[in-house]
Every structure is written in C-alpha cells, then in structure tokens.
Amino acid sequence: xxxxxxxxxxLALHIPTDVIDGxxxxxxxxxxxxxxxxxxxxxxxxxxxxxxxxxGLATAFIFAxxxxxxxxxxxxxxxxxxxxxAAALLGPWLGALCVTVVIAIQALLFADGAxxxxxxxxxxxxxxxxxxxxxxxxxxxxxxPRTRWGLGVAVFAASIISVVAASAxxxxxxxxxxxxxxxxxxxxxxxxxxxxxLVGIGEGVITAGAVTAVAVARPDLVHALRGTPxxxxxxxxxxxxxKTLPSKDAA
Amino acid sequence: xxxxxxxxxxxxxPLHRLRPQVKIxxxxxxxCAIAAxxxxxxxxxxxxxxxxxxxxxxxxxxxxxxxxRSLVESxxxxxxxxxxxxxxxxxxxxxxxxxxxxxxxxxxNLLAKATLGVWAAxxxxxxxxxxxxxxxxxxxxxxxxxxxxTAFAIRYAHLTVAEVTQMRLxxxxxxxxxxxxxxxxxxxxxLGTVFIRSFERGERVWQAMSARGYTGRLPLEVGPAPASAxxxxxxxxxxxxxxxxxxxxxxxx
Numbered sequence: 001x002x003x004x005x006x007x008x009x010x011l012a013l014h015i016p017t018d019v020i021d022g023x024x025x026x027x028x029x030x031x032x033x034x035x036x037x038x039x040x041x042x043x044x045x046x047x048x049x050x051x052x053x054x055x056g057l058a059t060a061f062i063f064a065x066x067x068x069x070x071x072x073x074x075x076x077x078x079x080x081x082x083x084x085x086a087a088a089l090l091g092p093w094l095g096a097l098c099v100t101v102v103i104a105i106q107a108l109l110f111a112d113g114a115x116x117x118x119x120x121x122x123x124x125x126x127x128x129x130x131x132x133x134x135x136x137x138x139x140x141x142x143x144x145p146r147t148r149w150g151l152g153v154a155v156f157a158a159s160i161i162s163v164v165a166a167s168a169x170x171x172x173x174x175x176x177x178x179x180x181x182x183x184x185x186x187x188x189x190x191x192x193x194x195x196x197x198l199v200g201i202g203e204g205v206i207t208a209g210a211v212t213a214v215a216v217a218r219p220d221l222v223h224a225l226r227g228t229p230x231x232x233x234x235x236x237x238x239x240x241x242x243k244t245l246p247s248k249d250a251a
Numbered sequence: 252x253x254x255x256x257x258x259x260x261x262x263x264x265p266l267h268r269l270r271p272q273v274k275i276x277x278x279x280x281x282x283c284a285i286a287a288x289x290x291x292x293x294x295x296x297x298x299x300x301x302x303x304x305x306x307x308x309x310x311x312x313x314x315x316x317x318x319x320r321s322l323v324e325s326x327x328x329x330x331x332x333x334x335x336x337x338x339x340x341x342x343x344x345x346x347x348x349x350x351x352x353x354x355x356x357x358x359x360n361l362l363a364k365a366t367l368g369v370w371a372a373x374x375x376x377x378x379x380x381x382x383x384x385x386x387x388x389x390x391x392x393x394x395x396x397x398x399x400x401t402a403f404a405i406r407y408a409h410l411t412v413a414e415v416t417q418m419r420l421x422x423x424x425x426x427x428x429x430x431x432x433x434x435x436x437x438x439x440x441x442l443g444t445v446f447i448r449s450f451e452r453g454e455r456v457w458q459a460m461s462a463r464g465y466t467g468r469l470p471l472e473v474g475p476a477p478a479s480a481x482x483x484x485x486x487x488x489x490x491x492x493x494x495x496x497x498x499x500x501x502x503x504x
Contacts, residue, residue, distance in 0.1 A: 056401075056406070056407060058453065064408060065446075068442060108257075116368070184338065209439020214443040
C-alpha cells in the first residue's frame with residue numbers, strides 16, 4: 001500500500017451513518033457489547049495474564065494483514081476482512097476480540113464506519129465472520145484428511161462462508177432497519193451475497209495460504225489444529241534421511 | 252508511520268487542545284443528531300454541514316484532505332445511487348430516467364448522512380492523537396482490558412506493518428509482480444511468517460513484562476486528565492445545535 005494513498009478500491013463493509021435505523025443499531029450494539037464481554041472472559045480464561053500482550057500483538061497482526069492489498073484482477077485489489085484468519089489461528093474468542101479492536105480503531109482513528117454503527121459492524125465482521133469461520137473449520141477438519149491440502153481446503157471453505165455470512169448479517173440488519181425497498185430486497189440481497197462470494201474467494205486463497213504456511217512451520221500456533229501437527233506430506237517423507245540412505249548405498 | 256497513527260494532523264487549534272473525552276462524546280451526540288434529522292429537511296443538512304465546515308476551518312484542516320479521506324464511504328455511495336431504481340413508489344421523470352420518488356429521497360438520505368458522519372469522525376481523528384483517543388475512552392469508563400489490548404496493538408502495529416512493507420519490497424526486488432489472485436501464493440506465505448513472528452514477539456513481550464513483575468494489571472498511578480466544565484459546555488454547544496435542528500425539523504415537518 002502506498003503511503004497516504006486513500007484505499008479507494010477497497011471492498012469495505014463498514015456501515016456509515018443511518019443506513020440502519022436507530023432501534024436496530026441499538027439492539028445490535030447491545031448484542032455486540034455482551035458478546036465482546038463474553039469473548040474477553042473466555043479469552044482470559046485461556047491466556048490469563050498473557051492476554052494483553054498476546055491479544056495486542058495478534059491484533060497488530062490482523063491490522064497489518066488488512067493493509068496487505070491483494071490483486072483480484074489487473075487494477076482492482078481488495079484487502080482481507082481477517083475473520084477467518086483470526087478464527088483459524090487464534091480461535092473464536094481471541095479472534096473475535098482482536099477483530100473487534102481492529103474495527104473500533106478503524107472507526108475512531110480512520111473514520112471508517114460510523115460510531116453509531118459500531119455495534120452493527122462488530123456483529124457482522126467480528127462476531128458472525130469469526131464464529132462462522134470457526135464452526136465451518138471445525139466441521140471440515142473432522143471430514144477432511146489432516147494434510148496441507150485438507151487444511152487448505154477447510155480454511156478456504158471457512159473463509160468464503162464467513163465472508164458471505166458477514167454480508168448476510170448486513171442484509172438481515174438492512175431488512176430489519178434499513179430503507180423499505182419492497183420487492184427489490186431479494187435482488188439486493190442476491191447482489192450483495194454474490195459480490196461477497198467473489199470477495200470470499202480472494203479472502204479464501206490468501207487465508208488458506210497463510211494458515212497452511214503457519215501449520216507447516218509451527219503447527220502449535222494454529223488454534224484450529226488443536227495441537228496436533230499435520231500428517232507429513234509424501235514429498236517431504238521422501239527426502240527424509242532414512243529414505244535417502246539406501247539410495248546412497250546403491251550409488 | 253502514517254498508516255498506523257490514524258489520521259492525526261498535529262496542530263494547536265482550540266479543537267486540538269480540547270480534551271479527547273469531550274470530543275468523543277461530542278462526536279457520538281452529533282452523529283446521532285444527524286441520523287435523527289428527517290430526510291425531507293434539506294436545509295437542516297446544510298446547517299449541519301456548515302457547522303462542520305466551520306470546525307474544520309478552526310482546526311485548520313484543508314478541504315482537499317477531507318474530501319480525499321471521505322472516499323472511505325464510496326462503496327455505500329453505490330448503494331445510494333441504486334436506491335432510486337430499487338425502491339417502490341410513485342415514479343418521477345428525470346430527463347430520460349424514470350426513478351421512484353421515495354427512492355430518490357432514500358438515496359439523498361444515505362448520501363447526506365453518510366458524508367456528514369464521515370466528516371464528523373474525520374474531525375475527531377484529525378485533531379486527536381492515538382494516545383489521546385485511548386485516554387478519552389478511559390475517562391469514559393471503557394473497560395481497561397480492551398484499552399490495554401488496543402494500546403499494545405497500535406504500538407506493535409508499527410512493527411508488523413513495517414515487516415509487511417519490508418517483505419513486499421523484498422518480493423518486488425525479486426521480480427514478484429502478482430496480477431491475479433492465483434499468483435498470490437508468496438503474499439499468503441509471507442502473511443503466515445508475519446503471524447509467527449508476531450505471536451513469538453507477543454510471547455517475548457509477555458516474558459519481559461512478567462520478569463518486571465507484571466501480574467495482569469498495568470501499575471498506572473496517573474490517570475488521564477479530567478475536562479473542565481468550560482470545555483464540556485463549549486464542546487457540547489456543537490452537538491446541541493445539531494440536536495436542536497433535528498428536533499425542530501422533526502416537529503415542524
């Protein structure tokens with residue numbers, strides 16, 4: 001990202017002022033406060049006094065990850081929402097907490113998303129995205145083989161579904177408290193969800209690449225793997241010293 | 252680095268000197284007033300905008316900067332442009348276009364309120380440093396644990412962003428130039444590396460902190476300064492104007 005250049009082509013979901021009416025915003029703000037409070041308690045249970053430094057650094061990482069613009073096609077780029085990345089690497093509680101902090105920083109320091117819509121944005125991008133991604137990931141890892149490809153496919157699917165679920169959260173909020181668009185709501189929902197399938201594919205490719213890279217180097221840091229490393233891929237097994245010895249003898 | 256320090260523009264205007272907690276409350280009240288203003292009261296939005304423009308002038312923030320930064324809301328402007336064609340209702344003719352009247356109002360509503368909301372938030376972001384925003388939130392009784400995480404995140408975001416930038420330069424120096432998504436593998440792997448480094452750094456920071464006797468609370472004796480009644484009343488005058496305008500238009504229309 002060029003210094004100081006405004007992120008014009010970024011696909012952002014941050015809801016501005018009064019797209020959703022007051023009562024709906026208030027209800028979702030209340031949901032967000034309760035859920036984030038619960039996430040804080042649950043994350044602290046896992047990390048105790050390590051919570052502040054580790055969550056702080058993880059948030060800094062999500063923040064940096066969102067600054068990485070990736071190419072969608074020539075001239076168009078997008079950036080990660082980070083929900084699936086946070087869920088896979090940090091787990092649902094800490095992950096949702098970190099994404100929430102990122103969204104709050106963006107609203108207060110970057111004027112991205114209205115302060116009155118903070119609750120809506122947190123519910124969509126931090127809570128729905130992270131928890132959906134974690135649910136899909138947990139299910140997919142039960143079915144798929146525990147290899148690089150299995151993990152990659154699981155993370156890819158979890159990313160797409162989480163991005164679409166987050167945009168579905170917006171459609172729900174719009175249906176509850178947005179403009180009365182009548183017949184057009186279906187068309188609008190289809191347009192929003194369809195666009196976000198495309199966004200989700202981009203998110204999925206990057207997230208799957210990042211998570212498998214971490215899983216190969218430090219499997220203990222991938223929360224979704226629950227401490228068990230991946231099965232060793234065949235290409236690596238062939239280069240192990242025990243397998244190379246016979247060939248040396250033959251030579 | 253610009254990318255992490257928010258949009259703060261150092262200065263010495265009365266708005267810069269105002270205590271951050273006052274500005275945050277003012278921003279929330281002002282945004283609520285904008286949201287509550289009926290869409291048909293076009294002149295009321297003129298007053299809201301006039302107030303904001305005057306404040307930008309007081310804070311010596313150039314209009315070009317505000318307009319560039321307002322592009323953050325551009326995805327929603329597409330929605331505003333789509334409303335006249337989506338919303339049901341009596342049709343009006345605009346040249347060769349036939350659009351619905353309630354749809355036009357909905358589009359105007361979104362355009363006006365989103366722009367004013369972004370401007371108000373930009374005013375806070377431009378006149379308040381990061382530490383100030385955190386101090387203000389602390390005065391407003393925001394949970395301390397969230398503020399500590401945020402403070403850590405912003406402090407170390409400088410490092411992680413610098414790492415990401417450095418890796419991007421290193422890739423470019425080795426002729427990496429992905430133009431399509433399926434070429435983005437190196438980018439994804441470097442993201443994984445940044446995560447491992449960040450997490451390991453987090454563990455090192457925690458070890459250093461616990462070596463200095465950290466037990467889960469920061470031993471801060473000095474809290475952020477309170478704001479005087481004069482500051483509160485001066486700052487609340489602005490949202491008060493907006494609330495008065497919103498209430499007046501809601502009654503008269």
